[in-house]
Ligand SMILES: CC(C)(COP(=O)(O)OP(=O)(O)OC[C@H]1O[C@@H](n2cnc3c(N)ncnc32)[C@H](O)[C@@H]1OP(=O)(O)O)[C@@H](O)C(=O)NCCC(=O)NCCS
């Protein structure tokens with residue numbers, strides 16, 4: 001275990017990894033994997049800002065909850081751009097609260113950025129924009145992606161690649177959330193681009209390392225990956241467009257992959273569905289559970305959330321009276 005990393009050491013490690021002054025850098029990370037950082041997440045944010053310098057930019061995902069279509073109305077959660085905390089790690093939450101941070105307007109897949117291109121990366125990212133649009137903008141401004149301590153999961157940008165390859169649009173699963181717009185009006189946001197399954201996408205990473213698209217290094221104890229956003233996005237989009245079957249996992253319980261498989265049609269040889277899914281009774285079981293679970297994401301009325309709410313009511317009355 002590496003002892004207390006301070007800001008200067010972090011800056012040095014970021015530079016050794018390949019971060020340059022003037023870089024426009026999107027970072028996705030797990031702080032715990034780095035080891036002990038003096039001053040915690042706040043130090044990490046300062047180190048990132050120092051590494052890219054005043055002419056550079058740091059962007060992080062500051063995602064927030066969204067829900068299956070049928071559950072949006074029964075949820076008490078309402079998203080507020082200024083106050084709703086990020087669910088994508090403590091460093092992203094500290095960055096979001098930085099006085100210089102700008103958060104994009106998207107009600108569930110927002111990003112926050114500080115620096116030279118903070119406005120460029122966030123201003124058009126609202127409820128009408130593609131969910132992961134800032135990653136295409138990052139590619140356009142020749143930005144970089146850095147992944148720290150999260151294995152071969154090229155989070156977020158992989159979904160923009162799925163979107164650009166047309167895969168997200170092929171799967172009819174709807175999600176959304178209640179949110180307060182900039183004028184304070186409560187609205188409902190619904191989208192049909194449910195983030196795709198990612199179980200198999202780490203398989204692309206060793207190939208991207210071999211081709212020089214990604215470079216490996218370390219930040220503290222964590223393995224880190226860095227690469228040009230445009231190259232990562234182009235590579236993943238091309239592979240997924242030409243061979244969408246590489247995205248298909250083999251879990252019979254994966255709604256997203258099984259729906260994608262249907263839309264790709266029989267000419268795409270995926271090797272799916274598995275043996276159990278094809279056979280008599282077990283096949284019927286998987287088809288029924290799939291249909292039942294899909295209803296939550298479709299327009300059909302799904303009664304379970306209302307039943308659950310109804311059942312919770314007498315319990316909450318009992319609790320408050322005891
Ligand atoms: C989910 C995820 C954030 C979890 O990583 P994590 O390291 O466990 O969590 P955080 O980055 O929030 O850091 C909090 C942890 O840092 C640790 N920590 C606290 N102070 C610390 C310090 N000074 N130095 C180092 N670590 C510290 C804590 O142990 C805490 O873990 P705990 O809550 O289990 O005690 C990470 O795995 C991940 O996926 N990151 C990418 C997120 C993303 O962009 N997702 C997009 C999906 S498409």
Ligand SMILES: [Zn+2]
Pocket residue numbers: 197198199248249250251254256257258
């Ligand atoms: Zn899957």
